[in-house]
Amino acid sequence: MANVDAAATATSDEQRLAELGYKQELSRSWSGFQNFAISFTIISILAGCFTTYGQAWNNGGPIAISWGWLLISIPILIIGFCMSELVSAYPTAGGIYWWASKLGGAGWGWFTGWFNLIGLVAVTASVDYGAATFLNLTFGAFDFNLFNGASGDFLSGTFWLFLVVLAFHALVNIAGSHLVAQINGISVWWHVAGVAIILLVLVFVPDHHASADFVFTERFNNSGFSGGSNSTAMFWFYVLPLGFLLTQYTITGFDSCAHISEETHGAADTAAKGVWRSIFYSAIFGWLVLLAITFCATNVDAINKAAAGGEFVSVAIIEQAVSTGWLKVILVISTVGQLFCGAACLTSASRMCYAFSRDGAIPGWKLWSKVNNKRIPQNAVLFMAVWAAILTVPAYFPNASGVPVAFYAVVSIAVIGLYIAYVIPIFLRWRMGAAFEAGPWNLGNKYKWMNPFATVWVALITIIFILPTTPAGVPWNDEFDWNAVNYAPLVTGGVILGVGIWWLVSAHNTFTGPRHTVAELDAELGEPHDGGGGPAAGSGPAAAPAGA
Incomplete structure (x- = not known):
């Protein structure tokens, strides 16, 4: 009976995909749990909570961590609910840009896709760079100093290790979709068990804790x-909001549930639930980890000194609170979690690149939209990995104090690119109102307040995270230093300006949104069409059936 149900689900998934205009090319081997697992892994509280802890510590202090995380998680969850409704209606690998094209037209889809692409390149780069940094710290804890750089410089050595990690993750992704799905399943339990161990160590091992x-x-x-x-207005309205990058960056990447939907069984329901559940559970466990770390911060002067020298604040706190042996345990747990996260980020990024290319939006699209004999978009994996490496090149040139400003800039690019891409189809769904044909998981009438709230929130954080993070990064400041510049607005704005000009000059004639039919896609690729499964040709993507 189970086999019959599984076969019926698979048939339903393929039929729904054909209604949306695509044939089943990717291997549909992911379970609902594995779909949830990739977003939970990409969010990775073992990554963001440790690597960007210092951003909140320096910009607001403990209140930016304890209250900031809790409060900022709420609007993120609302954004997740809005996206769950959309993935339920349109479970395609293109996800976000497909939704925008369907709801607003090709132009909306074009810009949404490029924002999403920028964000996914940046989140892959930032996670793998953070993982490489923690891996280098772990190597140092075990007296293995191969990646300390030619002149003993930790950050330049970390950059080379970052390239090794990125290449390793590309190989893992090319090895097979089912392998990646299994790895993400393991990652969930690694995160759960790892968080439990870290909490126990930080609660019971230190001799002293900070007060509530x-x-x-x-x-x-x-x-x-x-x-x-x-206590000034500058602190409350500029500095403290900069500290919110900890939460906003850590809880991101949950669009991966959509990008993997063509590989997930029962995607219209399971992928939708995967989005909001990954946010909800990450918010809870992440808050517990952050509180545990902050309660261990008993020597503030020493912690601030370490932070000024470029050391990760989370590591500096733990280093002073526990013995070297326990520090090694925590470093290993966090580092492995970050490596899991980086692999999942590249999976999600490559699927979006594959889908966007499949619809002709990226130069050389025929190359990036091909799958190998394992039904893996191998070229898309390599494409996204190479651009992640290029984006992170400034990290090889640290500023005089050794603070990895470039890392925080890449983090900001990830947040800006991804959240703008998230909110465009949310805004368009709000604009469509009751005409929107919902899937099995939907918000009902709650979209009427959730959608505008999400839109305003993303506009606000976009402004915050393009701001300079240090006085030396302010152009008119006497202390201005290019190594201290938050280059997030330069990269994001530059790319969008470029693709905007491209759209006006020629792309509006060639990119008409997602392919209209399976037959049209086959014709573009020069492949035979079997005459079945796709909808009749029309002026745009097939509409979702009511109550699908």
Whole structure:
């Protein structure tokens, strides 16, 4: 009976995909749990909570961590609910840009796709760079110093290790979709068990803990702005919001549930649930980890000194709270979790690249939209990995203090690119109103307030995360240094300006949105069409059937 149900689900999935205009090319071997697992892995509280902890510590202090995480998780979950409704209606690998094209037209889809592509390149780059940094720290803890750079420089050595990690993740992704799905399944349990161990160590091993008053009320301003004051308007409306990057960056990448939907059984329901569940559980477990770390911060002066020298604040806190042996345990747990995360990021990025290329939006699209004999978009994997490496090149040139400003810039690019891509189809769904044909998982009338709230929130954080993060990054400042510049607006704005000009000059004539029929796609690729499975040719993507 189970086999019959599985076969019926597979048939239904392929039929729904054909209604949306595509044939089943990718291997549909992922379960609903594995679909949830990839987003949970990409969010990875073992990655973001450790690598960007210092952003909140320096820009707001403990309140930016304890209260900031809790409060910022709420709008992120609302965005997740809005996206769950969309993936339920349109379970395609293109995901976000497909939704925008369907709901607003080819132009909306074009820009959404490029924002999404930028964000996925950046999130892959930032996660793998963070993983390489923690891997290098772990190597150092075990007296293995191969990647300390030619002149003993930690950050330049870390860059070369980053390239090794990126290449390894490309090989893992090319090895097979089923392997990646299994790895993500293991990753979930690694994160759950790892978080439990870290919490137990940080609660019971340290001799002393900070007070609840410190964790929930203390404010810091180590940004350099406003003379270090933590009570001015500058602190509350500029410095503290910069600290929210910790939460906004960590809980991102949940669009992966959509990108893997063509490889997931029962995607219209399971992928939709995977989006919001990955956010919800990550928010809970992440908050517990952050509180545990912050309660261990008993020597603030030493921690601030380490942070000023470029050390990850989370590591500096743990290093002072526990013995070297326990520090090694925590480093290994976090590093392995980050490596899982990086592999999943590249999986999601490559699927979006494959889908966007399949619809002719990327130069050389025929190459990037091909799958190998294992039904893996191998060329798309390599394409996204190479661009992730190129984006991170500035990290090879640290500023004088050794602070990895370039890392935080890439993090900002990831947040800006991904969340703008998330919110465009949410806005378009809101604009469509009752005419939207929902899938089996939907918001009902709640979209009427959730969609506009999500739109305003993303507009707000986009403004915040293009701002300079240090006085030396302000162009008119006497201390201006190019190594301190937040190049997120330069990269994001530059790419969008370029593709915008391209759209106006020629792309609006060649990119008409997602392919209209399976037959049209086959004709473009020069492949025979079997005459079945696709909808009749029309002026745009097939509409989702009511109640599908």
